[in-house]
Amino acid sequence: MQDVADQARTSKTTAHYVLTGQDQKLRIAEETRRRVLRAATELRYRPNLMAKGLRTQVTRSIAFISDTVATEAYAGNLVYGAIAAAAEHGYLLFVCETGGDPELEASLIGDLASRHVDAYVYASLFTREVQIPAELHFERTVLLNCLAADNSSPAVIPDERQAGRDAACALLDRGHRRAIWLVGEPGEQVLAGAQRTEGIRQALSDAGTELAGTVDCKWWPEPAYEQFGAFLDDGGDPSAVICLNDRVALGVYQALKARGRSIPTDVSVVSFDDSDLAAWLQPPLSSIALPHRQMAAEAIRLLMTDGALAEHPVHVAMPVRLRESIGPPRS
Structure with a gap:
């Protein structure tokens, strides 16, 4: 600040008022204000934000x-x-x-x-x-x-229950009513799995049907491939599969392909997260997206809100990304 004042041939107080936008308080002459701003630019002056924060x-x-x-x-x-x-x-x-x-x-x-x-x-x-x-x-x-x-x-989380309903409805809308299987780990220890499963069951119940069953496995391709493959080898004959995330869907895709079953001609598949895998798989996977960017923006918005923060969690909608992995039930 003193360097700026010296170069502008003015006092440090005057330089301070100009650089903090308070020059009207002292009725500083326009020519002086310009000298200060020009000196600040030439010297690459930056305010000490840490010092300002302490004040x-x-x-x-x-x-x-x-x-x-x-x-x-x-x-x-x-x-x-x-x-x-x-x-x-x-x-x-x-x-x-x-x-x-x-x-x-x-x-x-x-x-x-x-x-x-x-x-x-x-x-x-x-x-x-x-x-x-x-x-x-x-x-x-x-x-x-x-x-x-x-x-x-206060918290910002994805609306997993509605996402579960949307996944089930994506199959119901194409005519699926029977032999709909869930693949993943839906237990209470995985919050997303429990809430997604709750939404799935609600939507199917509203349509007068229910899940045919669950193939329980960890949320990774290898266990999904092994457990779902064993299910198929034991006579499992799903019309549609709801995977609890895209990594599980990758294992399901591989298990079906290894046994000569086609997606979506033989089996329709829908999943959650809409990770990069969803678009890379063939056929591209229908998936309910995690709205991470929108959730983060909402968290910052809440912090910027004056007054007390909301007590109840904010649920952010999860967009539905429909692709070629869902078709009508086979005849």
Whole structure:
């Protein structure tokens, strides 16, 4: 600031008022204002935001803390959406990844607090219940893609139940009513699986039908290939399959192909997540998309809202991506 004042041949106070947009308070002459601005440009002057933050307690920065989101391409849109939304509001985003290490997490939060960040986004790669770090209990925080075990914090999550209904309806709309099988792990320990399955069962029940059964397997291609292949070898004859994510669908595709069954002529397939796999598979896979970018933008929007944060989770709609993997039931 002093360098700018010296080059503009004015006082430091005058330079301060010009560079902070308060020149009208001192009725600074236009010629002087221009000299100050020209000197600031020539010297590449930038205000000390850290010092300003110490004075005002507002740093226009947000911390994004995650388990493994930042290095996981699958969830990259969570980070991208948060960065873009923060920038739209004139905020800088600090992205920190803990790897699930509670000691590292506490250390990172302490470092961020010392930098006087204004708010926190606490994110998870998979939708699940989390224990919020004690250090965040008194900070302005929104959970992203996760829920507090005690419902103590506002959260933004995908609308998994409606996604389940939409997946079932995609099959019902093409005429499927029988031999619809679910493949994946629908237990309560996987929040998305439980909610998706609940939505599927509701939609089928409303249509007067139900799932024929479940092929239980982990959410990866290898176990899906093995378990679904064994199901087919034991006489399983599905008309349609609902996979609980795209990786499961890859295993189902391979198992069907290995046994000479065609998609969608013999078996229709629909899935969830709409990862890159969905478009790469042949035929392209119908999938219900995870709206990661929209969820992150909503989390930032909530933080920007004046006053108290919402107590109930915000559910973001999951878009339906229909492709060539669904056809009518075979005659």
